[in-house]
Amino acid sequence: MKKYWFVFSLYWQEGLQQRASFFIDRFRSCVTLISFYYLWSALLKNRPSFAGYDYSQMITYVLGMDILRSLVFASRTYEIAGDINHGRLSAYLLKPVNFFVYTFFRDLSEKSINLVSAMMEVIGLTFLFHLKVHWPHDPFTWIWFLAAVGGAIWLNFLLNFMVGCWGFWTAESGGPRFLMELFVEFSAGAFFPLDILSKRLQAALQLLPSPYLVFFPLQIFLEKTTRAQLIDGLLIQLFWMAALSGIVYGVWTRGLSMYGAQGS
Amino acid sequence: MEAMEPPLIEVRGLSKVFKVDQKRPGLRGALKGLFRREFRDVQAVRDVSFQIQAGELVGFLGPNGAGKTTTLKMLSGLLTPTRGEAKVLGHVPWKRERPFQKQLTMVMGQRSQLWWDLPAWDSFLLNKEIYEIPKPQFEETVHELSTLLEIKDLLEVPVKKLSLGQRMKAELACALLHRPRVLLLDEPTIGLDVVMQKKVRDFILAYNHRWKAAILLTSHNMDDVSELCSRAILINHGRLLFDGSLPQLQARFGHDDLTDAMRRAFAAMEKEEPGLAVP
Numbered sequence: 001m002k003k004y005w006f007v008f009s010l011y012w013q014e015g016l017q018q019r020a021s022f023f024i025d026r027f028r029s030c031v032t033l034i035s036f037y038y039l040w041s042a043l044l045k046n047r048p049s050f051a052g053y054d055y056s057q058m059i060t061y062v063l064g065m066d067i068l069r070s071l072v073f074a075s076r077t078y079e080i081a082g083d084i085n086h087g088r089l090s091a092y093l094l095k096p097v098n099f100f101v102y103t104f105f106r107d108l109s110e111k112s113i114n115l116v117s118a119m120m121e122v123i124g125l126t127f128l129f130h131l132k133v134h135w136p137h138d139p140f141t142w143i144w145f146l147a148a149v150g151g152a153i154w155l156n157f158l159l160n161f162m163v164g165c166w167g168f169w170t171a172e173s174g175g176p177r178f179l180m181e182l183f184v185e186f187s188a189g190a191f192f193p194l195d196i197l198s199k200r201l202q203a204a205l206q207l208l209p210s211p212y213l214v215f216f217p218l219q220i221f222l223e224k225t226t227r228a229q230l231i232d233g234l235l236i237q238l239f240w241m242a243a244l245s246g247i248v249y250g251v252w253t254r255g256l257s258m259y260g261a262q263g264s
Numbered sequence: 265m266e267a268m269e270p271p272l273i274e275v276r277g278l279s280k281v282f283k284v285d286q287k288r289p290g291l292r293g294a295l296k297g298l299f300r301r302e303f304r305d306v307q308a309v310r311d312v313s314f315q316i317q318a319g320e321l322v323g324f325l326g327p328n329g330a331g332k333t334t335t336l337k338m339l340s341g342l343l344t345p346t347r348g349e350a351k352v353l354g355h356v357p358w359k360r361e362r363p364f365q366k367q368l369t370m371v372m373g374q375r376s377q378l379w380w381d382l383p384a385w386d387s388f389l390l391n392k393e394i395y396e397i398p399k400p401q402f403e404e405t406v407h408e409l410s411t412l413l414e415i416k417d418l419l420e421v422p423v424k425k426l427s428l429g430q431r432m433k434a435e436l437a438c439a440l441l442h443r444p445r446v447l448l449l450d451e452p453t454i455g456l457d458v459v460m461q462k463k464v465r466d467f468i469l470a471y472n473h474r475w476k477a478a479i480l481l482t483s484h485n486m487d488d489v490s491e492l493c494s495r496a497i498l499i500n501h502g503r504l505l506f507d508g509s510l511p512q513l514q515a516r517f518g519h520d521d522l523t524d525a526m527r528r529a530f531a532a533m534e535k536e537e538p539g540l541a542v543p
């Protein structure tokens with residue numbers, strides 16, 4: 001495992017070297033956070049609650065969204081298709097490393113860099129606007145929340161890795177990936193809580209893995225889930241993890257057998 | 265009597281066919297390709313067989329598209345052949361087993377494993393972890409390689425700031441930190457000036473002598489071949505054309521100059537003259 005932790009530290013170093021793209025990325029994140037803050041503040045200005053969320057819960061959802069975006073969605077898996085198409089994958093295949101684990105640690109590094117910045121943004125905004133955050137009453141909530149976040153990170157990694165493997169079949173995986181990311185973020189509840197949507201749409205979305213990436217963990221944090229909903233949610237997360245693991249294994253093995261190592 | 269050691273590289277009847285998609289010319293062709301793509305088979309390597317012993321330095325030569333790099337990729341485990349067998353260091357390469365990977369390296373002149381934004385030293389440390397090189401061995405090897413290649417002062421400079429020649433030397437050092445017993449070098453002197461080419465050649469020769477490594481080298485540079493290789497394997501259109509020593513090559517194709525001898529060999533192959541098949 002030591003080699004993968006070294007990969008983690010090298011990507012940190014590289015991230016600090018590429019300061020311009022890092023600051024632009026964080027600036028975009030700040031703008032999103034502040035926009036959502038103003039939007040929900042305006043909507044809740046003259047009413048006690050909206051779609052079952054009081055002001056403090058909604059603000060907590062918005063801040064939690066920012067943190068979970070950096071933990072769940074921050075990723076460098078978009079590089080996988082390029083690695084395949086341009087033959088950079090060869091450098092990994094020649095060495096005694098597991099590319100899947102390597103990619104996960106590359107992602108962990110990206111997530112941790114983003115998490116540190118997101119925490120600073122959230123703390124800064126909380127103090128700047130004197131925001132009242134909803135903290136869980138039950139200490140066990142933290143355990144369930146962290147378990148759900150861990151599941152969400154793994155689930156999204158599997159989804160992204162699977163999409164990255166499209167590179168074995170096409171050099172044009174950028175477009176479908178962009179569309180998928182947009183849809184996943186929407187259906188994950190990374191723009192707004194999913195329970196403001198119609199019941200029918202919510203029921204349809206619940207069949208997908210995406211609501212378990214942001215919406216479900218934040219529902220746990222806000223203590224809006226019953227015990228049964230909590231257990232169901234965690235089991236569904238586990239089901240998707242198992243299913244996607246199988247698909248990723250199949251796609252990777254099949255793709256690798258077709259790999260032409262072009263460009264290398 | 266001393267038993268003969270098995271060859272480090274053993275190839276028998278290796279063939280590779282690629283499926284290549286075809287695009288018809290023009291906008292019309294592009295639109296048609298959007299809905300129906302046509303593929304054709306391209307035979308990159310045909311029935312290639314050879315053996316390489318420990319300590320041998322062999323030139324693997326041929327024009328562009330001859331099948332050299334494809335063969336190297338199969339031997340390194342990057343590609344699975346369509347037919348045939350290969351054993352490298354006693355392993356089937358495309359199974360990519362850890363003990364095999366730990367004893368092999370492949371350097372591609374136009375590819376880099378060094379981290380662009382970071383000093384080469386960081387890439388060295390990463391390889392130390394990946395290949396699980398003990399610290400004393402790592403320090404000794406880095407000292408030895410960086411002295412031979414004259415890159416001691418460059419190890420802490422970000423790779424993007426190095427010249428092409430400096431980068432190639434750092435690349436070679438990085439690829440050899442784990443002291444591989446088999447080296448597959450794909451055009452290691454490409455793009456380098458004559459002075460740098462000479463330094464890289466001297467280094468490859470020194471490594472070969474020091475570690476008795478089996479080295480298979482592709483190059484279009486005849487100085488690489490004449491200075492380094494005791495044996496040459498010629499390949500064209502994926503088919504083996506000649507396998508023997510350099511004097512044999514020159515004797516067979518009747519010319520004092522190595523480049524001319526090779527040119528004549530390939531021309532003969534094009535005409536499909538009889539008697540050119542490898543015995």
